[in-house]
Amino acid sequence: MKHSEKNKTNAFLVALILLSIAVAVVAPFVWNRFIEGQLGVITLILMEVLLLVFIITSTHSIWKKSGSGEWKLKSDKKGMKLYTLKVPGETWLKIRIIGRLNAKLKSILTLMRNPDAAKDVGMFDSYYIDGWDPKLDGVDPKLVYYTFKQKLFPPFKHREFVVKSEFSQDPITKEMKFNFVAAPDKLPVNKRYHRVTKMHNKWRYTPLENGEVEYEFIYDAVDPGGYFPYALANWLIPNMLPFAFSKMSKILDKEKYRNAEVDYVQEVDEPVEMMM
Structure with missing residues (x-):
């Protein structure tokens, strides 16, 4: 039961990581449609940094918890x-x-x-x-x-x-x-x-x-x-x-x-x- 719940949690987290990567890649090309000027640039940079932090920390968490303990x-x-x-x-x-x-x-x-x-x-x-x-x-x-x-x-x-x-x-x-x-x-x-x-x-x-x-x-x-x-x-x-x-x-x-x-x-x- 615990193993199944762990797999579901990891799958959900992986989906969020993939979505975050997609948003981080696409955002610079479409961001000016929503917020223009200096405010738009600052907001875009802040969002990209937050996405990067989320991607790194989430990937680290999944990797650290993973493993079978077998060769x-x-x-x-x-x-x-x-x-x-x-x-x-x-x-x-x-x-x-x-x-x-x-x-x-x-x-x-x-x-x-x-x-x-x-x-x-x-x-x-x-x-x-x-x-x-x-x-x-x-x-x-x-x-x-x-x-x-x-x-x-x-x-x-x-x-x-x-x-x-x-x-x-x-x-x-x-x-x-x-x-x-x-x-x-x-x-x-x-x-x-x-x-x-x-x-x-x-x-x-x-x-x-x-x-x-x-x-x-x-x-x-x-x-x-x-x-x-x-x-x-x-x-x-x-x-x-x-x-x-x-x-x-x-x-x-x-x-x-x-x-x-x-x-x-x-x-x-x-x-x-x-x-x-």
């Missing part, structure tokens, strides 16, 4: 599947990508967590926080804090990420999991950049019997902030991520990744005692 397949190209999820009450889409790679697990981890890899994935100014060094004794390398920045086009500030990176590996399947959670209070604020304060991205890498590695990435930036329009982000990010992922195989084929050695990661055919 929906949006594209399946070149072995890469992209899903989106819209949660009622939220405006930003969650994104899920599933694909496959031919690479060592140690190579993948090095790309994922080494600040020196930032440039290869389009980031910059990346480093570990709190003086963390993977070579120091007594430091748990499965939980690290580090930061990196991402360039953004004008008029938006470049984004600054300060994250807690949690890593785990299943001792049987050798599946690797990563959690990247925003930790904005770990560094002083730099006003030159916009710091992302809400993020929980997840990665999963599962070795397959044919030697490939299946990856799953869930993008969950609740609000990148900095006045970036969510409508633009919801269109732009799902289109950009597949392009970025398509370059991963080429990046991982670089010598510094192919020959990477990480003590706390175990390859499928590597004895357990080799791990740290």
Whole structure:
């Protein structure tokens, strides 16, 4: 019953939005027939502004309340599947990508967590926080804090990420999991950049019997902030991520990744005692 009433309300609101758009488009061509001169111009501008505000706020309200809370397949190209999820009450889409790679697990981890890899994935100014060094004794390398920045086009500030990176590996399947959670209070604020304060991205890498590695990435930036329009982000990010992922195989084929050695990661055919 509630679902039916919600649909009727949305349908009525959509009809009003479409009518408002039609009036806003037609009004400048016929307005002088009703009110002429300076008063007519002022009244027309005021009406157009009110219609625009109504259209934007109503569209926002419909979008925010919409959503099934379930993953929906949006594209399946070149072995890469992209899903989106819209949660009622939220405006930003969650994104899920599933694909496959031919690479060592140690190579993948090095790309994922080494600040020196930032440039290869389009980031910059990346480093570990709190003086963390993977070579120091007594430091748990499965939980690290580090930061990196991402360039953004004008008029938006470049984004600054300060994250807690949690890593785990299943001792049987050798599946690797990563959690990247925003930790904005770990560094002083730099006003030159916009710091992302809400993020929980997840990665999963599962070795397959044919030697490939299946990856799953869930993008969950609740609000990148900095006045970036969510409508633009919801269109732009799902289109950009597949392009970025398509370059991963080429990046991982670089010598510094192919020959990477990480003590706390175990390859499928590597004895357990080799791990740290």
